[in-house]
Amino acid sequence: MRIGHGFDVHRFGEGDHLMIGGVAIPFDHGFVAHSDGDVLLHAICDALLGACGLGDIGRHFPDTDPAWAGADSRALLRHVAGLIAEAGYRVGNLDATVLAQAPKLAPHVASMAERIAEDLGITAAAINVKATTTERLGFTGRGEGIAAEAVVLLMRRVGEAVDE
Numbered sequence: 001m002r003i004g005h006g007f008d009v010h011r012f013g014e015g016d017h018l019m020i021g022g023v024a025i026p027f028d029h030g031f032v033a034h035s036d037g038d039v040l041l042h043a044i045c046d047a048l049l050g051a052c053g054l055g056d057i058g059r060h061f062p063d064t065d066p067a068w069a070g071a072d073s074r075a076l077l078r079h080v081a082g083l084i085a086e087a088g089y090r091v092g093n094l095d096a097t098v099l100a101q102a103p104k105l106a107p108h109v110a111s112m113a114e115r116i117a118e119d120l121g122i123t124a125a126a127i128n129v130k131a132t133t134t135e136r137l138g139f140t141g142r143g144e145g146i147a148a149e150a151v152v153l154l155m156r157r158v159g160e161a162v163d164e
């Protein structure tokens with residue numbers, strides 16, 4: 001088994017929606033980012049890469065590369081899922097927290113889990129997405145941006161049967 005942790009932050013800029021967990025959420029700002037700024041999927045990519053000892057998202061998708069300008073972060077997640085499989089691992093379970101004063105995310109977390117599970121090729125039951133405010137404290141509390149953390153457990157694929 002291998003454990004990985006990911007963390008990401010994106011600040012708000014102009015826009016009318018936020019991409020979080022692959023779901024477009026109407027809002028009075030967008031994210032400032034090279035890609036679509038999906039802070040949750042970026043944290044998940046980092047957790048998966050970290051668990052495999054494969055570095056981080058910036059190593060695989062440099063923010064200086066025009067190929068990733070405006071990229072759909074679900075495509076990045078699917079690419080990372082392929083790297084995990086190539087390395088001989090599968091996701092056991094994944095737990096994530098989005099730190100956001102607003103918007104209200106609880107109505108969207110089930111859709112996020114479904115999309116993340118689809119991209120990882122696993123059941124949504126293995127994914128848990130949570131949200132919390134930071135009680136108006138810090139940059140998230142002041143409404144300057146959103147942060148996300150993810151923890152993932154990977155299991156070794158050995159003939160799809162034995163985990164170690």
Ligand SMILES: Nc1ccn([C@@H]2O[C@H](COP(=O)(O)O)[C@@H](O)[C@H]2O)c(=O)n1
Nearest residue numbers: 100101102103104105106131132133134
């Ligand atoms: N952006 C958010 C933040 C929180 N929630 C939900 O509200 C609950 C209470 O939040 P606290 O900050 O007081 O922990 C939290 O457990 C979430 O269910 C949300 O939907 N969206």
Ligand SMILES: C[C@@]1(CO)OP(=O)(O)OP(=O)(O)OC[C@H]1O
Nearest residue numbers: 033034035042057058061063068
């Ligand atoms: C996703 C990438 C690449 O487009 O850029 P951003 O969308 O800016 O996201 P960030 O989490 O700051 O950095 C990772 C980059 O690889």
